[in-house]
Amino acid sequence: SSAYLNNGSSELDTTDDEFTGANRLRGVNPASGVVVYYQLPELKKTDEISLEIKDAAGVVVHTYSSKAVEGQLRWDGAPRPDPLLPKAKGLNRFVWDMRYPTMTGVPNVRIEGGYAGHKAPPGKYNLTLKSGDQVLSTDIEILANPLYPTTPEIYSEYHRTMLSMETELTAMHRMINSLYEKQKQLESLLGSLPAGEKYNAVKKDGEALVKKMKAWDEDMVQRKSKAYDDVENFPNKFTANYLFLINQTESDIPRVNQPSLDRMKELNTTWSALKTRGTEMLEKDLPALNKRLWDAGVGAVWKN
Template identity: 25%
Template sequence: LTRDGGKTWNNVTPRALPEWSRISQIDASPHDAGTAYVAVDRHQNDDMRPYIFRTSDFGKSWTQLGNGIPEKSFVRAVREDPKKRGLLYAGTETGVFVSFNDGQDWRPLKLNLPTTPVHDLIVRGEDLAIATHGRSFWVLDDLSPLRQFTPDVPSQELHLYTPAVATREHNPTDEENKAILTGQNPPAGAVIYYWLKSEPKGETLLEILDSANNVIRSYSSKKTDEPDEPLDPDAKKPDSQIKSEAGLNRFIWDLRYQGATRVPGYHLFEYNEGRLGPLALPGRYQIRLTVDGKTQTAPFDLRLDPRVQVSEQDLRQQFEVLMNIRDEMSRVYEAVNQIEDVRLQLAGLKKRLPDDAAAQKVRTAADNLNNRLLAVRDTLLQMKVRANEDSLAYPQQADAKLAYLALVVGGRTDSAPTAAALAEFEKLKGMTDGFLASWSQLQKTELSAFQHEMAERNIAPVVVPASGSPSAMGEPR
């Protein structure tokens, strides 16, 4: 060891180190000048045991480490985490091991890593990268759970880890056409980890809050997301929005606000991304996790893609226009859901009527009202679209035009909307206002008259679901 730039050297070889040992690697601690870790490889001496040594006084004394590493897993590399003192990673003949107490005890860090020799490893930012012998390079994305781990975590019923800084990126993927030898990128979005001591018996609810504590997105184990396109008969049914199990759980927030309201069974196909909520703006956010009635929160930051040069004003203008488009689409879909609910009630009413002349008058009135409802609904969306490219055969209505505009304004770019896009939004909003005014007028006139007639005949009334009710939002009854 030299401490004067190489002028003088001292032999600091550990006394417990057997002769003819190969010093595979020396890692100087990033946290303490006098601390270093040595990985020793003796497999060419037919000694497969793991040898790791640590000094905290510039090599004057050494402590041999390795408890927990199998007897036949000799060590080639050991590194200390640059952000968490005492958090060590070891590359061995059979894989990677981790220590949370400065090397005193080790446990395997396997996950989906095959059993393979690890010749070197390095911590870069939030990730751990390793080089294997014959099994390629591997990267463990996001070391946050390891850096925040403490011995009491396994005994806790619920533990929410603080997410690492998330980056706002546009990363389109084409899994079907990906080359065989292409690596897998880390998930796009905010990576959320939480620990559960046992599998939940009740609901798991995960909410994203903005800096003003407003809920901007929520996921529930009791809800499922409707697929973007109709499922094939033999396709797997959608899972719940969030699925929790005993142990460590990972969830990815795609950084988007809640999307527009859905119409059950209706799909936009090639325009579907226009229904999604806009990407969140850079800033501070919170995770609120509730499991079986227990709640924990954790803050995290969202940063702009460092490769992007755009003003905060332009980003906010883009965000606000996309939110306005989303809200217009929700108005459209909420009206459609109300109309469809009334039509369903009319169909049920007709089935309950007796087969006589008086009932026939009610059926005729119900049919006339149903036709008027369809006329209004079909200005709001195109229900004949049932597959990709059907939009080429049938004219698109208000919702698809709004969705397409959202694709133009969002466009997988970070930029202010153009003057033409702003003008188109005002045009579509005016058109939508007119269609929704027709729906409002229909409720006040023909629907009201029908309700009055049913009341005179002592028939259960037909009602319009209230705005914001589960039925109006397209949720199951």
């Protein structure tokens, strides 16, 4: 099975039992991704199936499931959740959009940008479908679009650059989310400390750490941005600028220009310093404060 790399779209990119494959007012394009058909017996509601996609080197590109992520948050501007694998009795159909995983967002923060991963480069890929103890595997190929002037070397550079930036943004947002949860718990814990000289020192240290965490968080993300036009009133912070670079580097005809590489180098230098600050709080400041809290007979900060 094979599919050409393209930038079109189609009603057939999703599976709808009521869609006949035709439109009264216009033509219907073929599905723009890799179409996967599979047959299933009748499954229990609690049964889960998964589809794992690997590249020719055996590296996982994307994984899909029939089960929705439990507790997944939704907010204005949130990343779109992955489509679920259908698991009806009989023939099922799923379309892989050829994209790498969606990047992680920051709950209740709207960033003007897209979180979708870039499209995989031309090459051979392996698809593995799992249902219980049954495993079925097949190979597919993404073909280079003959209308694009892109060479294999340019495809490779584009893929490396996009994957690197997407990986970094996800790491940034995960660190933001982890530290913010710890900050909220620490604030609650400090507010519940009883009055008395016994707790004065640890309370002072805790308040200093909260201040440090807030300063870092405010450098990383704009939490006042909740809706569409908020970006006009509140300045973007670091990760919004990084996401903007990712979106502007993504191209219908895959290629990376020099200004994007220059900007990536500049932002990665800034991120290195910000990451050092965040890591110091996670690996040094919080463990040290936790020890003092335990010594004072108070539970520690544990949020992931």
